[in-house]
Amino acid sequence: MRIDLEDLLFSRDSFTLRGSGTFGAGVHLVSGPVGSGKSTLALLLAELLQPGSGAVRRHGVSSALLLLQFPEHHVTCPTVAEEVRSWGLAPEDVLLRADLVGRGDDDPFHLSRGELRRLTLACAVTRNPDLLLLDEPFSSLDCVAKREACRTIEERGAGITIIFSHERAVLPRVDAVWEIEDGALTPRGSVPDAIPLWRHAPPYLAYALREGARPENIRLSDAREALCRIRG
Amino acid sequence: MQDPRLRLFAAAVLSLAAFASTAGAVAALAWWLFFTPRTKALPRPGVLFSLIAMIAATALLSAWGGGPGLSYLIRMTALLLLATWVYAETEEGEVLGVAVWALGNRVGFEIGLIAEMGLTGLAVIRQEVEQMRVAMALKGIRPGVRSVVPLAVTLIVTQIRRADEIARLLVVRGYTIGGRICPRFEADPLDVLASIMAVIPALLSSLSLRDVFILVG
Numbered sequence: 506m507r508i509d510l511e512d513l514l515f516s517r518d519s520f521t522l523r524g525s526g527t528f529g530a531g532v533h534l535v536s537g538p539v540g541s542g543k544s545t546l547a548l549l550l551a552e553l554l555q556p557g558s559g560a561v562r563r564h565g566v567s568s569a570l571l572l573l574q575f576p577e578h579h580v581t582c583p584t585v586a587e588e589v590r591s592w593g594l595a596p597e598d599v600l601l602r603a604d605l606v607g608r609g610d611d612d613p614f615h616l617s618r619g620e621l622r623r624l625t626l627a628c629a630v631t632r633n634p635d636l637l638l639l640d641e642p643f644s645s646l647d648c649v650a651k652r653e654a655c656r657t658i659e660e661r662g663a664g665i666t667i668i669f670s671h672e673r674a675v676l677p678r679v680d681a682v683w684e685i686e687d688g689a690l691t692p693r694g695s696v697p698d699a700i701p702l703w704r705h706a707p708p709y710l711a712y713a714l715r716e717g718a719r720p721e722n723i724r725l726s727d728a729r730e731a732l733c734r735i736r737g
Numbered sequence: 738m739q740d741p742r743l744r745l746f747a748a749a750v751l752s753l754a755a756f757a758s759t760a761g762a763v764a765a766l767a768w769w770l771f772f773t774p775r776t777k778a779l780p781r782p783g784v785l786f787s788l789i790a791m792i793a794a795t796a797l798l799s800a801w802g803g804g805p806g807l808s809y810l811i812r813m814t815a816l817l818l819l820a821t822w823v824y825a826e827t828e829e830g831e832v833l834g835v836a837v838w839a840l841g842n843r844v845g846f847e848i849g850l851i852a853e854m855g856l857t858g859l860a861v862i863r864q865e866v867e868q869m870r871v872a873m874a875l876k877g878i879r880p881g882v883r884s885v886v887p888l889a890v891t892l893i894v895t896q897i898r899r900a901d902e903i904a905r906l907l908v909v910r911g912y913t914i915g916g917r918i919c920p921r922f923e924a925d926p927l928d929v930l931a932s933i934m935a936v937i938p939a940l941l942s943s944l945s946l947r948d949v950f951i952l953v954g
Contacts, residue, residue, distance in 0.1 A: 553871060571875055578868045581876070582887045583894060591887075592876050614898065 506530050506566055506635060506665060508550060510690070512559035515542075515549060522546060524690025525559075531680030532658060532666045534723070536705060541685040543669035544574050547640045550667065566665070569636035572629045574644070576621040580613045585624065588613050592628040602657075603627035618645040623654075630657050635664045643672040651675035655724075673707040678722045697721050738772075738931060740924035741831035742838065747772075747935035748823045754938035755815035759808040761942025762815040768938055769818050772931040778825040779818075788817055824859070832856060834920030843915035850916070854903060858896060865892060 508528040515522045522542040528550075537543050548554040550561055551571035563569070573579060582588040586596040586609035600606050603623040605616070613621060622645050629637060639658070643651045655677035658666060668679070682699040684691050693699035700706065700723065701714055709728045713720050718731035738744040751768060754761030769775070779785055792813040800806025836849030869888055870880070878884055 551875075553874070573871075573875075579872045579875070581869055581872050581878070581884070581891060583890045587887065591878060612894070614894070 507564045508566065508636065508665060509562040509564065510559070511562060513549065513556050513561065513690075514558045515545060515554065515556045517545075520545075521688045522549075522685070522690070523559075523688060524685075526683070526690065526692045528665055528667060529681075530663070530665055532661075532677065533668065533681045533683060534676065534679045535667060535669045535683040535685060535690070536671065536703075537685030538705070539671055542688060542690075543671070543685060544640050546685065546690060547571055547574075547638050547667075547669050550636075551638055563636070566635045568632075568634040569638070570629050570632055570634040571638040572625055572640060572642060574640040576618060576625045576645075577614065579625050579628075580621075583612060585609050585611050585613050585616065588624070589628060592632060594628060594631050599624070599627045599631055602631065604653075619647065619650055622646055623650060626654055626657060630661060633661070633664070637661065637664060637666045639666065639668045639670075641670055641672075642668060643670055643675060648675060673705075675725070676707065676723050678724055678727075682723070696723060738826060738925070738928045740922050740928045741827065741835050742922055743924060743928045743932040744823060744826060745832075745835055747932050748819055750935045750939045751819050752816055754942040755812050755819065757942040759811050761938045762808075762812040764938030764941045765815045765819065766811075768931075768935055769815070769822065772927075772934065773822045778822040780821055780825075785821070789814065792817065824856075827856065829853070829857075834918065834922070837918055838920050838922070842917050846916040846918070847914065854900075858899070861899065862892065862896065865895060 507530070510525050510527070513522070513524050520542065522545055524546070535543055535546065545554065548571070549556055551569060552561065553571065580588060582591050585600070585605065589596040589599045589609075592599075596609050600609060603620075603626070605620060605624060608616070608620075613624070616624065622642070626639075626642055629639070642654055642658070646654060651672070652675055655675060658668065658677045668677070670676075679696055681695050682693040682703050684693055684704060686704065693702045697720060700710060700720055703710070703723075706714070707723070707725075709725050710720060710723060713728040713731050716732060716735065718728070718735050720727040720731040738747070747768075751765040755765040756762075793810060796806040796810035796813070798806075799809050830853070832852040833846070833849035836852065837845040839845055840848060869891070873880060873884065873888075
């Protein structure tokens with residue numbers, strides 16, 4: 506199971522995005538500053554946008570799902586329970602997973618953006634597609650909810666998961682890191698070898714590297730462990 | 738048409754003509770062919786054809802029941818084409834400018850502001866329908882009769898909430914009533930000609946055809 510980007514080029518007005526590479530099974534993090542083109546790449550990979558040239562080729566991927574940057578854009582029903590059913594899922598399981606038990610009759614727009622984010626993430630993960638694209642899945646979440654979201658992503662055993670995020674504090678365990686910079690998607694490689702090559706790595710990883718530590722993954726706990734190892 | 742005053746005048750007169758009689762509607766269609774960018778001012782084919790299909794279905798029902806189905810089809814099509822032309826040509830702030838020019842900074846400003854908010858709302862609805870289309874595609878829902886009702890409810894609720902938010906925002910910014918703007922308009926000589934010609938369909942619709950043409954037989 507893999508996604509190949511073949512000389513992908515997308516242009517709109519003065520914005521251009523280009524990139525090549527392969528997303529294999531596992532969790533990938535595509536990082537980059539706000540406005541760098543992460544959402545555009547997510548839409549291209551979801552085949553909701555067509556590239557100007559080049560191609561996105563899916564191999565062995567039978568189902569794909571994109572979680573949009575703004576969770577309210579997913580809402581198509583007037584109650585939370587109906588909203589879950591519109592994803593083809595049973596409300597009870599999903600509401601439990603999203604920590605929204607008893608809110609089934611509420612208007613989805615009466616949920617906070619963080620609650621709506623939890624709901625859409627729970628729906629997407631429960632659907633368990635081969636390709637799961639998560640556009641800024643940690644935005645609008647508090648630290649506890651971010652950690653819970655990370656755990657949910659890490660627990661997804663199979664398939665390709667691609668996270669598009671500028672988050673620099675709470676991140677999940679990933680298999681590969683990519684960066685978008687100056688309109689170009691650059692693969693940094695597999696973790697942990699990718700960490701020293703990650704130009705805009707979170708401050709705690711940069712600090713660990715400066716201290717001579719070699720974190721095994723990109724989480725704060727990995728940086729702490731690596732620092733503990735060298736300091737005894 | 739550059740001048741929004743003349744554009745809105747022409748649209749109002751032609752709409753009345755098209756609504757009043759089939760002859761007025763045919764004349765309004767002729768005016769539309771001569772004085773508008775025609776196909777360049779139309780919405781996407783999918784939107785246009787679905788609107789025409791709705792009109793045609795109603796016209797068919799009317800004709801089937803012995804009503805004036807064909808006349809309804811012609812009149813409503815003329816109104817639809819005029820509406821899409823005015824919507825495509827109207828730029829932000831123009832309706833407010835025309836309302837203030839016509840009715841002053843108090844009543845005119847109020848009416849203009851409401852009209853501007855309505856026009857902005859149409860653009861927002863279009864965006865939201867597009868977002869819902871994407872959301873449905875992501876969820877694997879095929880557009881159909883069963884999905885129309887929840888979508889319409891969600892759309893209406895969102896619009897009511899947005900209107901409430903805008904009202905609160907106006908209050909927070911200290912808005913009470915009226916405002917002061919000095920609108921400026923530029924008119925092309927062709928605008929004046931087109932506006933004068935727009936009166937002809939209105940006259941045709943208010944007169945019997947026998948009074949205008951000598952009909953054979």
